[in-house]
Amino acid sequence: xxxxxxxLKKDEQVSSKLRSVYEQFGYKKYKMGGFEEYSLYLENRDxxxxxxxxxxxxAQGKMMALKPDVxxxxxxxxxxxxxxxxxxxxxxxxxxxxxxxxxYQEISQMGLELIGDVGTxxxxxxxxxxxxxxxxxxxxxxxxxxxxxxVTGLLDNMSIDRSVRxxxxxxxxxxxxxxxxxxxxxxEISRENCEKLEAMVMTxxxxxxxxxxxxxxxxxxxxxxxxxxLKKLMEIASIHPFSNHIHIDFSxxxxxxxxxxxxxxxFTKHLPQNVLFGGRYDHLLEKFxxxxxxxxxxxxxxxxxxxxxxxxxxxxxxxxxYDEAADFKTLSKTVCEMVNAGYRVRTERSIxxxxxxxxxxxxxxxxxxxxx
Amino acid sequence: xxxxxxxKGRLGDQVYELFSRAGYDCRSIYEDSRKLVFQNEEKxxxxxxxxxxxxxxxxxxxxxxxGVVGKDVLLESDSDVYELLDLGLGRCKMAVAARDDYxxxxxxxxxxxxxxxxxxxxxxxxxxxxxxxxxxxxxxxLAPLLRLSDVIxxxxxxxxxxxxxxxxxxxxxxxxxxxxxxxxxxxxxKHQAVNQMQIKLKEELDGDITL
Numbered sequence: 001x002x003x004x005x006x007x008l009k010k011d012e013q014v015s016s017k018l019r020s021v022y023e024q025f026g027y028k029k030y031k032m033g034g035f036e037e038y039s040l041y042l043e044n045r046d047x048x049x050x051x052x053x054x055x056x057x058x059a060q061g062k063m064m065a066l067k068p069d070v071x072x073x074x075x076x077x078x079x080x081x082x083x084x085x086x087x088x089x090x091x092x093x094x095x096x097x098x099x100x101x102x103x104y105q106e107i108s109q110m111g112l113e114l115i116g117d118v119g120t121x122x123x124x125x126x127x128x129x130x131x132x133x134x135x136x137x138x139x140x141x142x143x144x145x146x147x148x149x150x151v152t153g154l155l156d157n158m159s160i161d162r163s164v165r166x167x168x169x170x171x172x173x174x175x176x177x178x179x180x181x182x183x184x185x186x187x188e189i190s191r192e193n194c195e196k197l198e199a200m201v202m203t204x205x206x207x208x209x210x211x212x213x214x215x216x217x218x219x220x221x222x223x224x225x226x227x228x229x230l231k232k233l234m235e236i237a238s239i240h241p242f243s244n245h246i247h248i249d250f251s252x253x254x255x256x257x258x259x260x261x262x263x264x265x266x267f268t269k270h271l272p273q274n275v276l277f278g279g280r281y282d283h284l285l286e287k288f289x290x291x292x293x294x295x296x297x298x299x300x301x302x303x304x305x306x307x308x309x310x311x312x313x314x315x316x317x318x319x320x321x322y323d324e325a326a327d328f329k330t331l332s333k334t335v336c337e338m339v340n341a342g343y344r345v346r347t348e349r350s351i352x353x354x355x356x357x358x359x360x361x362x363x364x365x366x367x368x369x370x371x372x
Numbered sequence: 373x374x375x376x377x378x379x380k381g382r383l384g385d386q387v388y389e390l391f392s393r394a395g396y397d398c399r400s401i402y403e404d405s406r407k408l409v410f411q412n413e414e415k416x417x418x419x420x421x422x423x424x425x426x427x428x429x430x431x432x433x434x435x436x437x438x439g440v441v442g443k444d445v446l447l448e449s450d451s452d453v454y455e456l457l458d459l460g461l462g463r464c465k466m467a468v469a470a471r472d473d474y475x476x477x478x479x480x481x482x483x484x485x486x487x488x489x490x491x492x493x494x495x496x497x498x499x500x501x502x503x504x505x506x507x508x509x510x511x512x513x514l515a516p517l518l519r520l521s522d523v524i525x526x527x528x529x530x531x532x533x534x535x536x537x538x539x540x541x542x543x544x545x546x547x548x549x550x551x552x553x554x555x556x557x558x559x560x561x562k563h564q565a566v567n568q569m570q571i572k573l574k575e576e577l578d579g580d581i582t583l
Binding site for chain 1: 558
């Protein structure tokens with residue numbers, strides 16, 4: 001069935017466009033049930049943005065949850081391993097706790113996962129699809145990429161315990177240099193290391209320029225191989241029309257226990273927060289004892305309709321009025337002809353209050369009265 | 373156009389003075405005390421005056437590009453924003469206070485009255501002390517006097533209010549001051565304007581120190 005593109009809301013436009021993009025790249029749709037065992041989320045609590053989950057016992061008394069996430073279910077169920085890659089995409093509603101309303105919120109999410117062999121080309125494919133996904137929303141967008149190995153590599157160079165590391169990471173994520181300096185002073189981290197941390201946070205902007213700047217920060221093997229990987233990716237990106245939309249930003253750091261390698265976030269000009277979030281999560285697969293690499297991203301579609309309202313002048317093209325005296329055979333035939341000609345037609349006995357129409361066709365006196 | 377959310381009140385006045393010295397003045401701000409929005413076309417800036425504890429909400433949701441908010445508010449709200457600069461204004465400390473004659477009984481759960489429930493919880497978690505929180509919205513100093521709580525966790529500026537109520541600081545938790553925050557999307561798409569503001573404010577602050 002042909003759908004009128006102009007009647008689609010922004011989130012519907014984006015998801016229908018992206019469905020075809022993802023399928024053209026050979027990704028298969030993954031459909032998930034509404035509920036998942038609660039223990040799955042309990043065991044991987046830190047992977048989720050909030051640990052508040054809607055849980056309830058099912059008919060057998062087993063604790064179930066309304067899904068707060070799709071990635072964990074895909075990883076649990078995938079048969080992918082090294083040598084056999086799974087490429088999946090999904091469109092699902094997830095339930096998460098909102099800190100603003102203190103209530104649960106239904107969030108419409110779209111995303112894709114590549115699990116199995118993850119090398120440079122596979123990583124690029126995911127970045128390419130992330131770029132396409134952002135472009136489907138708005139022409140002004142930025143994909144910020146970072147590398148976990150680069151950030152943690154610099155922290156590994158300092159002998160600090162886990163709690164200090166977390167404090168420093170929080171400062172890095174919020175670009176908070178003043179508190180970062182205070183922590184370095186308190187923990188007696190050398191001035192040189194502190195300055196490197198500051199310089200790393202300040203490394204954000206055009207990818208090719210930042211790659212050069214990042215070279216001066218390299219301290220060890222972990223950082224140099226991370227930088228090598230970024231360079232290889234930007235080398236492939238150089239022939240892509242969206243390559244100037246890619247920025248490097250080392251303030252982007254995902255959960256250390258789950259993510260390794262490339263991590264990224266996508267922003268569009270009119271959405272106040274990142275609309276796309278993703279990265280390489282081999283550590284998560286290790287927790288599920290799967291011998292595979294994994295990378296993917298999620299898009300949050302909830303705010304799209306508020307930020308990009310689709311203005312519609314008319315609800316239907318033709319409003320067709322009839323009464324009992326009308327010849328129903330001719331009426332039915334006329335409606336079919338109009339529909340086949342591509343018009344949106346609504347038949348009514350009288351003009352409805354809430355209907356905006358472009359043209360009025362009156363069948364009540366078997367005569368056509370047209371309004372412009 | 374850069375939208376700036378400022379906290380209403382005394383801190384807001386100090387912050388505006390600083391912004392004005394750094395080249396972000398807006399004359400109309402003195403004209404009408406009931407107005408909430410002030411604009412300077414030439415400088416391409418617009419100020420909003422909002423409740424201090426709402427500043428980060430405006431910025432997080434992108435209604436304002438940047439804002440100035442106390443660290444105490446940021447710690448409570450956990451907003452997803454960038455914290456770009458410590459403006460050093462409104463300096464005070466988050467502290468635990470109790471009656472002058474208070475002696476802690478480590479054998480039972482501590483009752484803590486506060487407006488800053490999150491800060492209090494994370495502080496006592498860090499020292500491994502079990503507590504019971506009583507959330508209050510104002511006149512926190514009354515709680516220990518009326519034996520509603522053992523201690524309070526609150527902002528202490530000069531300590532005079534505590535003194536007058538026969539209370540004393542028993543533990544300092546952290547220093548607090550006003551911070552320049554930015555929306556994550558504005559930081560990217562209005563990068564030059566935000567960055568310029570950060571640099572100018574920093575220069576103005578560094579100048580203050582050398583004087």
